[in-house]
Amino acid sequence: MTDWRFWSRAATYPKTEITSTIWYRPQAPVPGQGGGPLPRAQALSLSPAALQEASRFAQAQNSTALIVLHRGQVVLEEYWQGYSPDSLSNSMSMAKSILALLIGIAIEEGHIGSVDDRVADYIPEWANDSRGDLTLADLLYMQSGLRNDDRTNTPASDLVNLYLSSNVEKKTLRIPQVMPPRQIYDYNNVNSQVLSIVLERATGENYADYLSSRLWQPLQASDAFVWLDRPGGQAKTFCCLFATPQDWVRVGQLLLNRGRVGSRQVVPEPWIDQMLQESPIEPTFGYHIWIKARTADYPNVDQAASAPFLAADTLYLDGRGHQRVYVIPSRELVIVRIGELPAAWDDAVLPNLLVKSLDSNIAAPKSSDNGN
Numbered sequence: 001m002t003d004w005r006f007w008s009r010a011a012t013y014p015k016t017e018i019t020s021t022i023w024y025r026p027q028a029p030v031p032g033q034g035g036g037p038l039p040r041a042q043a044l045s046l047s048p049a050a051l052q053e054a055s056r057f058a059q060a061q062n063s064t065a066l067i068v069l070h071r072g073q074v075v076l077e078e079y080w081q082g083y084s085p086d087s088l089s090n091s092m093s094m095a096k097s098i099l100a101l102l103i104g105i106a107i108e109e110g111h112i113g114s115v116d117d118r119v120a121d122y123i124p125e126w127a128n129d130s131r132g133d134l135t136l137a138d139l140l141y142m143q144s145g146l147r148n149d150d151r152t153n154t155p156a157s158d159l160v161n162l163y164l165s166s167n168v169e170k171k172t173l174r175i176p177q178v179m180p181p182r183q184i185y186d187y188n189n190v191n192s193q194v195l196s197i198v199l200e201r202a203t204g205e206n207y208a209d210y211l212s213s214r215l216w217q218p219l220q221a222s223d224a225f226v227w228l229d230r231p232g233g234q235a236k237t238f239c240c241l242f243a244t245p246q247d248w249v250r251v252g253q254l255l256l257n258r259g260r261v262g263s264r265q266v267v268p269e270p271w272i273d274q275m276l277q278e279s280p281i282e283p284t285f286g287y288h289i290w291i292k293a294r295t296a297d298y299p300n301v302d303q304a305a306s307a308p309f310l311a312a313d314t315l316y317l318d319g320r321g322h323q324r325v326y327v328i329p330s331r332e333l334v335i336v337r338i339g340e341l342p343a344a345w346d347d348a349v350l351p352n353l354l355v356k357s358l359d360s361n362i363a364a365p366k367s368s369d370n371g372n
Helices: 005-010 050-058 092-110 137-138 158-164 168-173 189-203 207-216 246-257 267-277 347-363
Strands: 027-030 063-070 071-078 223-228 242-245 314-317 323-328 333-339
Touching: 005 063, 005 158, 027 207, 050 063, 050 071, 050 347, 063 246, 092 137, 092 189, 092 207, 092 242, 092 246, 092 267, 092 314, 092 323, 158 189, 168 189, 189 207, 223 246, 223 314, 246 314, 246 323, 246 333, 323 347, 333 347
Parallel strands: none
Antiparallel strands: 027 223, 063 071, 063 333, 223 242, 314 323, 323 333
16 A cells, blocks of 8 residues: 555556557666667568568558568568657567576576476575475466466456566565466466566576676667666566567577577577477467467458468467567568557468468479479
């Protein structure tokens, strides 16, 4: 009742604007290293018709940005609703995948032993109850059994308190375990916030600084920001990394290149493989990342496009409002969609459309193969 930020945030929360970053205060900078333009393709590897259809679909679905990268080069880059290449947007839960990458780096550096470590090794406040026996893998796989009160219509819910409070660590560490771990998959923001507490305590660095030095600068990304619960406080890592669409392309390319940026191994390759191993309970989910298609049947989406993904190796980052980074390693393809809540989104449309175009170009006979 005495947290004035909680009530101020509750009274002013922008319910209809997902991508806007203006409301989220205070913020901590995540310095990048240049954020220069992405390389552009001199010749198109996808058909102009397919790219035009991808653009049309994205624009119709209330998007603010769409970028398609093939073999490390931009083949399509579009912005709408006043957005530009320099515009920051709210990633929402795509930030969870960034947190998972940092956990892998911290393991490689020796700050964290392994994903089998007990949470109590890093959070002694939980040493005397069952939460301390949770492993980092339980948190990464969203199978911890921690309470998931995600109601949005009451200030008493865990989700509202995590989102609006001035002390997110205090709120997080008070959330109880309501069932044994590894029983069910339950997508829960609390898991991510606990992981960030582990990360900060293990490394001795605040989240923004660790993200900047270990990932964002090696990516050669532009400056980004994270949302803090209060000035000098903790980052809310279950959501809200504010970055440009081009820098999300860089994240996608990092995943496609198995943790490399150029010749530098930024994220350990074995960790990328581990992130993409499916949960024993939920086969579409890895370590804070989606690894298989989830499709929906909307009557106004072309049925051919909304068939299951053609590329079985598709993985993607997912944020509220259908913020997306799709990565299809077998086609060397990265697709980034940023935008507001769409009318009828189907996760198969953009990947299928562009994969079909690439595969058609490969299958098409060359002029030298016509028998003459």
